[in-house]
Amino acid sequence: MQRRQFGKKIAAAVLAGSLLNPGNAFAFSTRYSFKKALKPKKLKKGDTIGMITPGSYISDEALEKAVSNVESLGFKVKLSKNIRAKRGFNAGTDLERLLDLHTMFTDKDVAGIWCARGGYGCTRLLPYVDFSLIKKHPKVLIGYSDVTALLNAIYLKTDLVGFHGPVGASEFSDYTKEHLLAVLMEGKEKHVIPLSQDNQANEKPAYQARQIRYGKVKGRLVGGNLSLLSSMSGTAWEPDYKDTITFIEDIGEKPYRIDRMLTQLRQTGNFKEAAAIAYGIFADCEAPEGEDSLTLADTLNDRTADLQIPALYGLSFGHITDQFTLPIGVMAELDTRTQILTLLESAVEE
Numbered sequence: 001m002q003r004r005q006f007g008k009k010i011a012a013a014v015l016a017g018s019l020l021n022p023g024n025a026f027a028f029s030t031r032y033s034f035k036k037a038l039k040p041k042k043l044k045k046g047d048t049i050g051m052i053t054p055g056s057y058i059s060d061e062a063l064e065k066a067v068s069n070v071e072s073l074g075f076k077v078k079l080s081k082n083i084r085a086k087r088g089f090n091a092g093t094d095l096e097r098l099l100d101l102h103t104m105f106t107d108k109d110v111a112g113i114w115c116a117r118g119g120y121g122c123t124r125l126l127p128y129v130d131f132s133l134i135k136k137h138p139k140v141l142i143g144y145s146d147v148t149a150l151l152n153a154i155y156l157k158t159d160l161v162g163f164h165g166p167v168g169a170s171e172f173s174d175y176t177k178e179h180l181l182a183v184l185m186e187g188k189e190k191h192v193i194p195l196s197q198d199n200q201a202n203e204k205p206a207y208q209a210r211q212i213r214y215g216k217v218k219g220r221l222v223g224g225n226l227s228l229l230s231s232m233s234g235t236a237w238e239p240d241y242k243d244t245i246t247f248i249e250d251i252g253e254k255p256y257r258i259d260r261m262l263t264q265l266r267q268t269g270n271f272k273e274a275a276a277i278a279y280g281i282f283a284d285c286e287a288p289e290g291e292d293s294l295t296l297a298d299t300l301n302d303r304t305a306d307l308q309i310p311a312l313y314g315l316s317f318g319h320i321t322d323q324f325t326l327p328i329g330v331m332a333e334l335d336t337r338t339q340i341l342t343l344l345e346s347a348v349e350e
Contacts, residue, residue: 037220037329038159040112040140042187042348045074047111050104051168052080053091055146056119058169066116066168073181078110090121098125101150105137112184116168118145123228125150126237131157140184140348143167145319148224153237155222155329161347164224164247164317165325175316179324187346194340195315196322199281205297206282208314211336212301215310218333218344219275221326223247230261233268242273245334247326249280249318254287255299262303276310276334278341280318312336
């Protein structure tokens with residue numbers, strides 16, 4: 001008898017799951033978060049940019065590239081004191097990297113702060129970051145990947161908008177520069193971000209944009225690299241996802257690991273209360289051919305569709321060449337049908 005009842009429960013669960021057709025599912029909502037963001041001053045040509053390495057060590061070649069990239073945009077570059085420090089895989093000790101972060105925020109000659117690379121190490125700094133100091137000296141902070149930890153923790157604790165964009169040593173394609181400068185220097189109040197044409201033309205499955213669940217929704221942006229968001233779950237620096245458009249990307253993670261990390265997000269905090277999920281491009285995240293595994297697409301569908309919120313895969317951000325810049329804490333609108341993200345307000349002030 002117990003086995004028959006258990007079998008009926010399993011059958012019911014399977015039937016319920018089969019009704020979740022991601023392609024046809026519908027959701028429409030408008031959610032607003034009334035938390036007021038603290039916006040840094042916009043950057044302008046000739047400004048001095050402080051360059052730091054809050055995570056992993058950077059090679060001479062990569063640092064030279066980072067400086068050249070930032071200078072090509074019309075900025076001057078000031079290297080942090082400990083940028084050439086090295087301790088194992090990190091760019092110096094935690095204290096050295098922390099001092100560089102704090103110093104650049106308080107340096108009156110520095111208009112903005114750019115992370116030369118990501119890697120690993122930013123989460124180690126979070127218990128020691130002086131958030132009150134940062135709030136007193138609000139500045140543009142740019143980076144992605146491991147920098148996800150700093151951007152989200154700073155926004156959570158200070159309301160300061162941070163910028164999920166290319167690190168200094170990234171490839172600065174025309175698409176990347178266009179959307180970077182539109183957000184940081186032009187400060188457009190309504191900035192429409194379409195998919196990169198080059199990304200659309202890429203035939204790899206990871207680059208193919210697709211709707212997981214239909215919807216058009218507004219909310220504040222939070223998010224970044226999935227591995228970092230997962231590692232922040234259950235800590236004092238876990239993002240507040242309620243009513244947000246949560247954006248997520250990763251690289252080099254097999255589907256079962258992505259499943260594990262999304263499951264962790266679902267089981268801690270208020271991730272399931274997000275207004276929408278916007279996935280970027282998960283480069284090199286398919287399982288090897290012949291391995292017992294769901295595909296990347298099936299994994300994301302499995303961990304997303306039942307949340308009953310709009311969701312889209314394949315926006316042009318992540319560990320890729322063409323990537324747009326996402327200001328954490330700014331109101332945006334996601335339209336899964338047109339596959340367009342629109343920033344509804346300027347992320348910087350005059």
